Amino acid sequence: MAPRVTLLLRTAKLTAGDREFLCIIRDVSATGIRLRLFHPLPEGATLVLETGNGDRYPLEPVWSYGENAGFRFLERINLGRLLKGPYEKFPKRQIRLRQALNGTIALANGPVDVTFENISQQGACVKCDRHLAIDQMIVLKAGGLPPVQAKVRWRRRPHYGLIFEQTFQIEELARLLAP
Template sequence: MNLTKAQSAEAGLALDRAPRTVTTLLVGKLLCSGTIEHLCRVRNVSVTGMMLETHYTLGYGNWVTVELRSGDRLQGSVVWSSEGRAGVEFTQPIDVDYILAQAKAGLDRFCGPAPRAPRFDVTCAARITCFGRPIDVTLENISQSGARITLSKPPREDTEIILSVPGLPSRRCTTRWSSEDKAGLIFLEPISYNDLAPWLEHCNLDS
């Protein structure tokens, strides 16, 4: 079928306006009813919606917000869900190219062994090993790339230690900063999503 020049231009504009689905993998913080936050991954994103991976069970009609590491927030309601996944329809169309560009800029800006990632408040007993000496600490928050701990005498900045948290693999890390009774840690290797997400859900059930 031959198209006139005007028809071809119209078809091109229609294609430009059509929702475009992009397969990607963006880690974010899932917020829904209540104040508890959950770790999630955005698998597919389009102008009108996204598919999430999460260990938190979502139901049809649930209102959700996903905060990405760039600070952008994607909001909408759940239109389908299955074990570990959910489809979300946005309240209004988004600029997919902008969201992906912001996510890439965030990774480039915080590149290195421990890129910035969504951080979650927790309160649990943990232990660090510093110069071969075990020290009991309290874990205050955690992300895939780092954590904050409380203890009476924090190690100095740039000290290499091992953090042991019940239910998670031990991590080699360095102190990024320390104060009178707290220290911020950077993991030398990030915690995998598949390790951290179910651990956080277990903490939420216990809280």
């Protein structure tokens, strides 16, 4: 049995087929990992864990109990790299989920439809046909999300990067985006 490194609380993304789910890495060894999940995973889907630096690890489920689940790595991993974390060379960036989510933004002259490209605890990338100004304040409404005040941080029309005025807790966002 491989020694485990415990008490990790690192946000990650678990891909199951074409779906993406937020999770928290709880502990890890050279052969396996324990994750905190916020919802059930689809049966029979190919599972891949993606960390904040973009490293991807194919997984096989071993056990599940409540919100925790154990997985075996299907390929040899560099445990030191996984433990070092994603931010050794680049600034910290939140895990982004690609979501098929439609919504609207409230503008002074009425609502405008948007399509989400991705979403994180701190912001989102949306596609919008209307021109938005940098630093423009908007109210975003979508699916099961509460109305969110956000500011336009960047644009590459028709894509816009939004930063939320109030961020989501990881568990809150995971549950709001759950199927």
